[in-house]
Amino acid sequence: MSAIAETNQLFENPRLIPAAIVAVCVGALGSALASEYWGGLDPCVLCIYQRYAYVGAMTLGLIGLVLAPRGKALKAVILLAGLAFLTGAGIAMFHVGVEQHWWRGTEACHAPAIDFNAPIAEMREQLLAKQPATCDTIPWSFAGISIAGFNVIASLLFAGGCVWAARRVTES
Template sequence: MDNAPRRVFGGVVLACVAMLAFGMYLQHVVGLEPCPMCIVQRYALILVAISAALAGASGRKGLQITGAVLLMVFAVAGAYVAARQSWLQWYPPEVVSCGRDLYGMIETFPLKRALPMIFRGGGDCSKIDWTFLGGTIANWSFLCFTGFAVFGCLMVWRRFKAS
């Protein structure tokens, strides 16, 4: 059995866990409060990690392909949210209001109304609290999610090519 895909999926899981741990560090140690879009990105990251873990735990090619496809879907969703947040940071809305937090939106409004509110963003989603090498947290998240999506594509291609 070829263990290379399993190790690579394990590396994705470790990268996701490291990113989540860094997010928790920024929240609980540095004191940065995540906006609704940041929280959605965390959920996407968790789903990427779960997909990679399930694909890596399986030795069956079909399950690895399914896991890689799910990984791609969740990574593209996370990249979309990160790109939207980056856009809001580069071009902040005219009227800045912090609005509700993610859980307040979901508890108060039906999901059909809450989702557009989350992606519309608000003042707290356009706020830049931290940068590294000129990139915001949303910029770096976008790059990581894009990398995960490309990885998923490569794994699907590699597994199909091996047939």
């Protein structure tokens, strides 16, 4: 079977595109949670914000499964999922800039300061409390690309895929 025939077959079943969006999001969120809980990579606040984009796209994919037979509505949902991926790419690009020290992150990106005027017992509690990860440290990278950098690439590809798929959905 040729690649064109396989591509056309994809668009004959309108549920496949939103199902693919959901699958991509489940995979991305699953790998993020696996790296956190099994890999020991604590997420910073910008990492969490990037997950929200996937949750939004996944929600739209689920809505698309319900709207699958409706061409214009399905096309709109797919385009909105693409916009969610594009938003995630923007957050990830901002995160890469913070990691590279091109600009400062949000206030939530920095670990809370220790109050050195507090009593010793309170300072001890502050030091022993688990500190959130800071956004400007790179906990893992491959070939010089951080997790946020890979997310930029993936999110842009997913957004482009949504635009490509929406253009090919038949309006009925």
